[in-house]
Amino acid sequence: MDAVLTASRSLIAVATRSLGAAAEEVTIAQYRALVVLASHGTRRMADLAAALDVAPSTAGRMCDRLVRKGLIRRHRARADRRAVLVSVTAAGRLVVDRATARRRALIGEILGRLPASRQHAVAAALAAFADAAGEIPDHRWPPGDNGTPSDEAVQPSRPYQEAARDSVGPEGRS
Numbered sequence: 001m002d003a004v005l006t007a008s009r010s011l012i013a014v015a016t017r018s019l020g021a022a023a024e025e026v027t028i029a030q031y032r033a034l035v036v037l038a039s040h041g042t043r044r045m046a047d048l049a050a051a052l053d054v055a056p057s058t059a060g061r062m063c064d065r066l067v068r069k070g071l072i073r074r075h076r077a078r079a080d081r082r083a084v085l086v087s088v089t090a091a092g093r094l095v096v097d098r099a100t101a102r103r104r105a106l107i108g109e110i111l112g113r114l115p116a117s118r119q120h121a122v123a124a125a126l127a128a129f130a131d132a133a134g135e136i137p138d139h140r141w142p143p144g145d146n147g148t149p150s151d152e153a154v155q156p157s158r159p160y161q162e163a164a165r166d167s168v169g170p171e172g173r174s
Contacts, residue, residue: 018103042087
């Protein structure tokens, strides 16, 4: 157990560093919400709160901030107008994709310090751990922005507008 706790601290440090410049605008908790939406697609607000293990009011306030930053959109479900849905925008997906690329490089550096046989053992153990925790591997995430219209006319904040405009990649990942 102690080894897993120690490793988790290392992984949290990698996750924090992977946010890079986005860390000035997005907290780790907000980043986790972006990851949940990027990996699971559009979610009901109540389901997002459950996935984040926070109260619905906490998820609502977090989403308010992310909507203002243009990183997610909020809208009513067509089938049930009482249900509030949230989804990641192209700018929000870009934040996730850039952090993932940086995290991949940081983890690669750490794994590079191990012999190849240990690298494979660590990767297999972490894959099993992630699976047990219910994480969806990146290659199984839904493709980029789902294009769901928003009821709110919110423009991404300037750094995200520029980043989304400057990004390229047909599959929505740079």
